Amino acid sequence: MSLSITDPTHAAAAAAGRAAARQRPVPADQLEVEQRPLETYDRIFGVIDGGLTTGEGVA
Structure with missing residues (x-):
């Protein structure tokens, strides 16, 4: 026999997530x-002059 305990x-939270997923x-x-x-x-990717080479300024 198997027993499942749910917090x-x-x-x-799972029920709320399922309800939100059903929203249009x-x-x-x-x-x-x-x-x-x-x-x-x-x-940003250095394809043109002035590109960043170290990733600084990348959001």
């Missing part, structure tokens, strides 16, 4: 996403 706090996502046309110029990434 009530864990069970409540925000439509894409209502999301605000920052768009950086591609030059920013070229500089």
Whole structure:
């Protein structure tokens, strides 16, 4: 015979997580996403002059 013991706090957190996962996502046309110029990434990865070589300044 197998016995399973569940912490009530864990069970409540799991139930809340399942409920949140069932929520409808925000439509894409209502999301605000920052768009950086591609030059920013070229500089970060050293593809163009002035690029960072040690990773400093990378968020």
